[in-house]
Amino acid sequence: MRDCGGKGPDPRGGERVGEMRATIRDVAREAGVSVATVSRVLNDSGPVREETRRRIREIAQRMRYTPNLAAQSLTTARTSTLGVLLPDLFGEFYSEVIRGIDQTAQQSGYHVLVSSSHNDRAEIEGSLRAMRGRVDGLVVMSPDLDAVSLSSNLPERLPVVLLNCEVDDLSYDSINIDNYGGAYSMTEHLTRMGHRRVGLIKGSERNLDARERARGYRQALEDAGVAVVAAYEVAGDFGDRSGYLAAEALLALDERPTAIFASNDSMAIGAISALREAGVSVPEDVAVVGFDDIPIARYLSPPLSTVRVSISQLGERATRKLLDAIARKNQHEKSQEVLPTELVVRGSCGAARA
Amino acid sequence: MRDCGGKGPDPRGGERVGEMRATIRDVAREAGVSVATVSRVLNDSGPVREETRRRIREIAQRMRYTPNLAAQSLTTARTSTLGVLLPDLFGEFYSEVIRGIDQTAQQSGYHVLVSSSHNDRAEIEGSLRAMRGRVDGLVVMSPDLDAVSLSSNLPERLPVVLLNCEVDDLSYDSINIDNYGGAYSMTEHLTRMGHRRVGLIKGSERNLDARERARGYRQALEDAGVAVVAAYEVAGDFGDRSGYLAAEALLALDERPTAIFASNDSMAIGAISALREAGVSVPEDVAVVGFDDIPIARYLSPPLSTVRVSISQLGERATRKLLDAIARKNQHEKSQEVLPTELVVRGSCGAARA
DNA sequence: TTGTAGGCGTTATCAG
DNA sequence: CTGATAACGCCTACAA
Numbered sequence: 001m002r003d004c005g006g007k008g009p010d011p012r013g014g015e016r017v018g019e020m021r022a023t024i025r026d027v028a029r030e031a032g033v034s035v036a037t038v039s040r041v042l043n044d045s046g047p048v049r050e051e052t053r054r055r056i057r058e059i060a061q062r063m064r065y066t067p068n069l070a071a072q073s074l075t076t077a078r079t080s081t082l083g084v085l086l087p088d089l090f091g092e093f094y095s096e097v098i099r100g101i102d103q104t105a106q107q108s109g110y111h112v113l114v115s116s117s118h119n120d121r122a123e124i125e126g127s128l129r130a131m132r133g134r135v136d137g138l139v140v141m142s143p144d145l146d147a148v149s150l151s152s153n154l155p156e157r158l159p160v161v162l163l164n165c166e167v168d169d170l171s172y173d174s175i176n177i178d179n180y181g182g183a184y185s186m187t188e189h190l191t192r193m194g195h196r197r198v199g200l201i202k203g204s205e206r207n208l209d210a211r212e213r214a215r216g217y218r219q220a221l222e223d224a225g226v227a228v229v230a231a232y233e234v235a236g237d238f239g240d241r242s243g244y245l246a247a248e249a250l251l252a253l254d255e256r257p258t259a260i261f262a263s264n265d266s267m268a269i270g271a272i273s274a275l276r277e278a279g280v281s282v283p284e285d286v287a288v289v290g291f292d293d294i295p296i297a298r299y300l301s302p303p304l305s306t307v308r309v310s311i312s313q314l315g316e317r318a319t320r321k322l323l324d325a326i327a328r329k330n331q332h333e334k335s336q337e338v339l340p341t342e343l344v345v346r347g348s349c350g351a352a353r354a
Numbered sequence: 355m356r357d358c359g360g361k362g363p364d365p366r367g368g369e370r371v372g373e374m375r376a377t378i379r380d381v382a383r384e385a386g387v388s389v390a391t392v393s394r395v396l397n398d399s400g401p402v403r404e405e406t407r408r409r410i411r412e413i414a415q416r417m418r419y420t421p422n423l424a425a426q427s428l429t430t431a432r433t434s435t436l437g438v439l440l441p442d443l444f445g446e447f448y449s450e451v452i453r454g455i456d457q458t459a460q461q462s463g464y465h466v467l468v469s470s471s472h473n474d475r476a477e478i479e480g481s482l483r484a485m486r487g488r489v490d491g492l493v494v495m496s497p498d499l500d501a502v503s504l505s506s507n508l509p510e511r512l513p514v515v516l517l518n519c520e521v522d523d524l525s526y527d528s529i530n531i532d533n534y535g536g537a538y539s540m541t542e543h544l545t546r547m548g549h550r551r552v553g554l555i556k557g558s559e560r561n562l563d564a565r566e567r568a569r570g571y572r573q574a575l576e577d578a579g580v581a582v583v584a585a586y587e588v589a590g591d592f593g594d595r596s597g598y599l600a601a602e603a604l605l606a607l608d609e610r611p612t613a614i615f616a617s618n619d620s621m622a623i624g625a626i627s628a629l630r631e632a633g634v635s636v637p638e639d640v641a642v643v644g645f646d647d648i649p650i651a652r653y654l655s656p657p658l659s660t661v662r663v664s665i666s667q668l669g670e671r672a673t674r675k676l677l678d679a680i681a682r683k684n685q686h687e688k689s690q691e692v693l694p695t696e697l698v699v700r701g702s703c704g705a706a707r708a
Numbered sequence: 709t710t711g712t713a714g715g716c717g718t719t720a721t722c723a724g
Numbered sequence: 725c726t727g728a729t730a731a732c733g734c735c736t737a738c739a740a
Binding site: 069074106295 | 375421425427448449452456465466467468470483484486488509593594598623624626627650652653654655657
């Protein structure tokens with residue numbers, strides 16, 4: 001009677017075409033022990049005689065046994081996988097973030113499931129649901145997401161870390177770049193050098209980083225007693241081309257600015273290109289600065305003054321936070337971190353020669 | 355007797371702390387049908403009365419039911435996940451590749467598991483093994499991998515597509531960039547413009563792309579009747595800084611080259627920076643060209659002449675190939691593709707003004 | 709120290 | 725058309 005499942009067709013026959021992967025049962029049979037013992041050895045759970053232990057290890061290796069992770073995660077309810085949700089995968093920025101995340105995850109034996117190219121909320125919500133059950137935790141980086149659509153599309157207890165999101169809900173762990181502070185000190189640097197007409201090339205209005213940087217710029221001007229004039233703020237979208245166009249617009253003004261603050265390095269590069277074509281020299285005629293400190297910034301001519309952000313560190317910190325949340329089963333005090341930035345003065349703002 | 359498993363503790367009790375996700379059984383119970391019927395409805399497998407079908411759909415939605423993917427993949431032996439193995443995640447290049455892969459994968463309902471930062475073979479082999487059972491197929495991009503260590507660390511029948519790998523084993527699907535051809539036509543362009551002393555900033559000797567580009571450079575020189583001189587080939591590593599240093603070295607030569615071919619755009623940028631600092635003007639004194647056509651190339655001053663590679667297309671093609679291999683259970687003729695490149699002439703080689 | 713067997717959530721194969 | 729139930733591969737009480 002104990003053989004209550006023995007009536008169907010016998011699946012043990014070797015009729016499969018290719019080699020099937022060895023299962024824990026194969027290893028057990030080969031070693032002349034039960035699957036329980038093998039499992040105990042492989043997971044270091046429970047006591048096993050030393051000799052048996054060695055023998056099983058040896059056999060498992062020889063048979064190239066690797067546990068079936070689907071089965072494993074079915075019983076343990078863990079997947080050893082971290083999900084990463086990204087808005088769009090352009091440029092060097094995201095590649096750095098992923099690198100930071102992946103490295104940290106790997107160190108702790110986790111895998112990284114990436115999902116990118118989400119521009120509207122519907123897409124994000126879809127991916128959020130698709131991640132369900134596939135991951136033990138989530139790093140979400142999305143300007144367009146609010147707390148409501150987040151919580152309503154996520155399993156209750158799934159740990160989440162928000163990266164550069166606008167959700168100011170204190171019940172989520174989050175990490176943000178100090179965009180405001182960075183933009184503030186860069187603008188301050190410019191005013192201290194005597195610039196009173198400082199143009200700003202903005203990022204997309206939808207983008208939180210962009211808005212925060214603009215805010216820092218305005219506040220710094222105000223604090224320096226410089227009027228904030230709308231005409232000096234030109235739209236951009238973080239792409240090189242938009243920086244080019246924006247610079248052209250600024251040059252066309254009656255009172256052309258003496259300095260241009262591009263909200264990121266890519267746009268600064270576009271701007272410099274436009275200035276050069278217009279016969280305006282940098283930094284003599286117009287100073288140009290950026291934000292991010294992408295690797296090539298220092299090799300531009302003139303070398304670009306900018307605000308440094310440690311992007312891969314951003315990913316690393318987020319991952320550590322997430323792993324911690326997982327370990328504590330999400331039953332912990334959530335916290336909001338802000339990653340500092342650093343002013344990098346090179347030649348393009350005209351100060352390095354001083 | 356059919357109830358051979360009913361003696362253990364009843365796990366149906368709602369003693370769990372948090373809300374557990376609804377299972378197919380919950381839906382079945384709620385709808386007053388069997389799990390089989392629910393499964394049939396959700397997978398469109400087998401016939402179900404239309405009314406029942408609608409009711410089940412409605413209930414499943416209301417209960418926010420999503421199938422447990424671990425269970426699903428345990429029974430179906432499919433994971434709906436594609437693995438991507440990358441050597442190292444620096445720069446814009448990989449971010450583009452991932453984007454191409456992810457987009458294509460998503461369209462077909464697949465997820466992407468990324469594993470990066472592998473520099474030596476041991477690391478790669480480890481990741482290869484770790485991917486086992488988690489993915490339905492693999493995109494591998496690794497200069498350091500040979501066919502042997504590949505096949506010996508991979509399940510026999512797992513579909514694999516090689517990206518820019520050196521494995522010339524015809525039993526693998528592969529896609530490569532036409533590095534040789536691109537470098538050839540760029541060098542040819544230079545010689546046609548009259549350059550006889552063309553310096554080359556090489557990439558790492560370990561990197562296949564780098565070696566192929568060097569090969570194209572040499573062949574083009576030969577075919578143009580220009581002697582290939584070793585002193586004009588300087589080492590680099592694809593990083594901006596190495597381009598800077600290499601250019602310094604080239605400038606120090608007795609007979610300095612009149613043109614410099616950097617094996618990628620990053621190094622070209624570094625080189626231009628070095629030339630400018632040395633008071634050498636580009637392209638008047640020395641022409642400089644690159645390879646890749648990264649987005650900012652056109653915004654440099656002068657705009658960089660380079661060889662265009664459609665990187666995201668590379669990822670897309672690889673993914674399509676992989677999905678195809680999966681659909682055909684890897685029982686198909688493997689094929690090797692070469693992605694063409696395109697010469698992009700801008701200002702830095704001095705030809706645009708002609 | 710070791711073995712037995714139930715259960716994780718699905719799918720799929722049978723009978724009805 | 726629908727229901728019962730054997731796998732899938734693993735972990736883990738509970739027994740021995």
